[in-house]
Amino acid sequence: MTHATSGTAVVTLPSDTQVLITREFNAPRHLVYKAYTTPELVRRWWAGRRGQMTVAEIDLRVGGMWRFVMTSSEGMEVAFHGTYREIVPDERLVHTEVYEAMPDAEVLNTITLAEADGRTTMTVLVDCPTQEIRDGMMASGMEVGMQEAYDLIEQIAIELAEQA
Amino acid sequence: MYARHVARAATTADTFNAVAEPRRREILDLLATGERAVNELVDALALAQPQVSKHLRVLREVGAVDVHQDGRRRVYRLNGHALKPIHDWVKRYEQTWTERLEALDDVLEELKQKETGDDARD
Numbered sequence: 001m002t003h004a005t006s007g008t009a010v011v012t013l014p015s016d017t018q019v020l021i022t023r024e025f026n027a028p029r030h031l032v033y034k035a036y037t038t039p040e041l042v043r044r045w046w047a048g049r050r051g052q053m054t055v056a057e058i059d060l061r062v063g064g065m066w067r068f069v070m071t072s073s074e075g076m077e078v079a080f081h082g083t084y085r086e087i088v089p090d091e092r093l094v095h096t097e098v099y100e101a102m103p104d105a106e107v108l109n110t111i112t113l114a115e116a117d118g119r120t121t122m123t124v125l126v127d128c129p130t131q132e133i134r135d136g137m138m139a140s141g142m143e144v145g146m147q148e149a150y151d152l153i154e155q156i157a158i159e160l161a162e163q164a
Numbered sequence: 165m166y167a168r169h170v171a172r173a174a175t176t177a178d179t180f181n182a183v184a185e186p187r188r189r190e191i192l193d194l195l196a197t198g199e200r201a202v203n204e205l206v207d208a209l210a211l212a213q214p215q216v217s218k219h220l221r222v223l224r225e226v227g228a229v230d231v232h233q234d235g236r237r238r239v240y241r242l243n244g245h246a247l248k249p250i251h252d253w254v255k256r257y258e259q260t261w262t263e264r265l266e267a268l269d270d271v272l273e274e275l276k277q278k279e280t281g282d283d284a285r286d
Contacts, residue, residue, distance in 0.1 A: 009261035011254055012186075019257075023265050027272035031279070035271045045271050048263035138257045 016131045019138065021124040029113040029120040033090045036111065042068065055079070062087055066095065082109075097126075105133045179246060182226040187211065188219045192242065195229060199241035 009023045025032055035041045039056040047053045047070040054077075055069035067081035079100040085108070086094035093111040108127040113120050128134035183189060187209065194200060194208055206216050220240060223229045227246035231238055 009258055009265050011258040011261065012189075013183075013254075021258075021261050023261070025265075025269065025272055027276055031272050031275045032268075034275060035268055041271050041275075045264060045267035048260065048265075048267050050260070050263065138254070 014125075017128045017134050019126040019128075019134060021126070023122050025120045025122065026118075027120055028118055029115040030090045032113055032120045032122060033093075036093065046070070051076075051078075060084065060087065082106075099137070102136070105129070105136065107133065107137065179226045179228060182222050182228055183247070185219070185222075187215075188223055191216070191219055191223065191240075192228065192247070195240060195242040199239050201234070201237040201239050203237075205240070 009021050012020045012022070014020050035045065037058060037060050039058050042056045042058070043053045046056070046068055051070045051072035053068065053070050055067060057065070057067045059065050062084055064084050065081060066084065067079065069077060069079040071077050081098055081100065082096040084093070084095045086092065091113055093109075095109055096106050097109050098106045106129070110123075110125040110127070112123050112125075115121075126134075126137070128137065183192060190209060191205060194205060200208070202213070202216065202220070205220070206213050209216060220229065220231070224231060227243055229240050230243050231240050233239070
């Protein structure tokens with residue numbers, strides 16, 4: 001199976017309360033949209049390599065709810081849910097997201113899909129109510145995927161430290 | 165002589181903000197390839213000197229860069245130790261998304277093949 005894409009998601013921080021994830025796919029955008037909004041397809045990618053999805057519910061209409069539950073390989077269950085705010089098929093999706101272990105920290109995700117030459121650039125803009133919530137969200141993502149990323153960053157950090 | 169940036173300990177959150185700004189990320193990228201004098205940064209960034217100096221001041225305050233005087237030149241360089249926590253933070257979050265979206269690649273490949281198959285049958 002080919003992986004003819006840029007490979008990595010690029011994360012930037014446009015402001016104190018935002019995170020922007022950008023990624024290109026070797027597929028037209030209607031398929032990216034389909035994979036993003038179809039429960040049985042979401043089940044296959046959303047958890048990445050971190051675990052298995054046990055619940056993927058999507059009520060795709062403005063005001064409709066979604067809920068995803070994943071069981072990590074260590075047996076920890078993590079659940080997220082939210083409400084769809086804006087739906088432009090194949091183009092744009094705006095929905096809230098709550099990590100159920102931190103119910104007060106609701107963020108707003110804006111997903112945009114732009115197609116050129118059969119390839120799709122997806123951006124996910126995460127708007128957080130406060131900087132603390134933004135930083136906390138990023139820190140919590142890191143606990144789970146910690147080991148895999150460590151070598152890469154370690155190498156960069158060592159290089160930087162050696163220059164100093 | 166090295167600038168003193170230890171008047172108050174910079175927190176990870178401060179560093180986070182300092183490196184979040186796109187122009188400051190560009191400065192860090194430039195310094196990652198080696199130390200640079202202020203005027204070299206001004207040329208490379210195509211920004212006015214006061215703006216560059218302002219960004220450098222922010223980066224210095226959180227300890228992300230060090231400065232030393234080389235004759236008449238003020239030369240800046242990266243401080244890798246100060247940047248490591250923030251690098252870790254962003255990179256690990258990025259890794260979570262990278263893994264998730266690699267799994268999405270596989271789903272998309274299948275959808276594409278299925279769609280091509282459907283077209284062939286039309």
